Amino acid sequence: ERHLMVFASITMAFSSAVSLAVPSYSGKIIDMSLSKAEDSNNIDNESESPLRLLLGLLGIMTLSGVAGFFRIFWQAQAGHRLVARLRRTLYAAILSQDAAYFDSMNQGDLISRLSSDANLVQSAVTDQALGLGRNVVMAIGAVAMLFYTSVSLALVSVAILPPIAVCARTMGRRMKERQKRVQELHAAATSLAEQALTCIRTVHQFVAESWESQQYNRAINQAHGEAIKNIKLQALFGSAMQLVVNLALLCVLGFGGMLVQRGVLSPGDLASFVMYSVMMGGNISGISSQYVDLMKAVAAATRVFEIVDREPPIPPPDIVNPPENEILWSADDQNTTDSATSIRGSTVRLDDDSFERLE
Numbered sequence: 038e039r040h041l042m043v044f045a046s047i048t049m050a051f052s053s054a055v056s057l058a059v060p061s062y063s064g065k066i067i068d069m070s071l072s073k074a075e076d077s078n079n080i081d082n083e084s085e086s087p088l089r090l091l092l093g094l095l096g097i098m099t100l101s102g103v104a105g106f107f108r109i110f111w112q113a114q115a116g117h118r119l120v121a122r123l124r125r126t127l128y129a130a131i132l133s134q135d136a137a138y139f140d141s142m143n144q145g146d147l148i149s150r151l152s153s154d155a156n157l158v159q160s161a162v163t164d165q166a167l168g169l170g171r172n173v174v175m176a177i178g179a180v181a182m183l184f185y186t187s188v189s190l191a192l193v194s195v196a197i198l199p200p201i202a203v204c205a206r207t208m209g210r211r212m213k214e215r216q217k218r219v220q221e222l223h224a225a226a227t228s229l230a231e232q233a234l235t236c237i238r239t240v241h242q243f244v245a246e247s248w249e250s251q252q253y254n255r256a257i258n259q260a261h262g263e264a265i266k267n268i269k270l271q272a273l274f275g276s277a278m279q280l281v282v283n284l285a286l287l288c289v290l291g292f293g294g295m296l297v298q299r300g301v302l303s304p305g306d307l308a309s310f311v312m313y314s315v316m317m318g319g320n321i322s323g324i325s326s327q328y329v330d331l332m333k334a335v336a337a338a339t340r341v342f343e344i345v346d347r348e349p350p351i352p353p354p355d356i357v358n359p360p361e362n363e364i365l366w367s368a369d370d371q372n373t374t375d376s377a378t379s380i381r382g383s384t385v386r387l388d389d390d391s392f393e394r395l396e
Contacts, residue, residue, distance in 0.1 A: 064309030145228025161334030
């Protein structure tokens with residue numbers, strides 16, 4: 038999947054570059070339009086410059102949309118291949134464990150690692166990894182363009198970065214621990230259901246349907262309660278980050294308006310700066326939320342690779358299947374019709390105690 042991820046990264050870089058160019062050219066279009074409106078007597082071929090610039094942006098954005106299609110396609114293809122190989126590796130690792138390991142583990146927990154945990158790892162390696170990379174590139178590019186446009190306004194905008202970084206790091210650690218607990222509770226509930234369904238005849242014989250249902254409901258409610266706590270924490274973090282970003286945007290608008298009145302900044306530059314500020318804030322919020330999701334996936338990956346990296350105390354024997362038609366035993370051709378038996382696609386004929394080996 039490496040080449041698919043490389044191709045997806047290239048298309049992501051192209052679309053990110055186009056997105057970073059749009060605010061700057063939008064500001065230029067605004068300034069060009071205002072200058073033409075103020076100088077109404079100067080009407081020449083340059084009056085079509087904003088239109089030509091818009092058409093150029095439209096063409097570049099169309100190419101960016103095509104690149105986005107291929108990025109999503111290659112990213113999804115790489116993710117499906119990855120999760121398939123991960124599940125094969127995990128399943129082989131589970132089968133290679135010793136009997137004592139299966140006595141200490143619930144079957145539902147093993148099934149949960151094969152299903153939900155593997156999906157979280159897939160999301161982390163493909164969707165969240167590329168999404169996080171795109172947000173980081175866009176945020177860095179937006180900050181660079183902010184300083185290029187106006188250093189004083191840029192200092193006001195980037196003042197929100199340190200508190201967001203500290204909060205994201207702290208929240209990510211807590212979310213990782215809680216997500217691991219949620220996965221363990223869901224695995225326990227799956228184990229209860231698997232045990233009841235495997236022994237369903239016994240459950241019916243002892244009329245234990247209500248008791249099994251209560252056990253499963255209790256486990257699901259416990260997992261649900263822990264997941265709700267996790268969601269509340271994530272919602273609190275997301276809303277706080279959005280509030281900080283909006284406050285920074287209001288400060289930029291107020292201070293930028295003063296600079297425009299003084300003639301230090303043009304209206305088009307202020308519009309570009311606001312667009313870059315919104316872009317920076319959105320990508321920083323995306324980085325914080327994706328970092329939290331990435332910590333959830335790390336918790337799931339820990340559960341998966343606990344089995345993959347585990348060496349059983351008693352290694353499994355090396356089972357070598359003999360090649361087809363390697364050894365054939367046959368009796369004399371006399372009276373072999375009734376005693377002919379097919380084994381692995383070959384015919385073994387038995388006749389009394391007389392055998393001979395066919396090379």
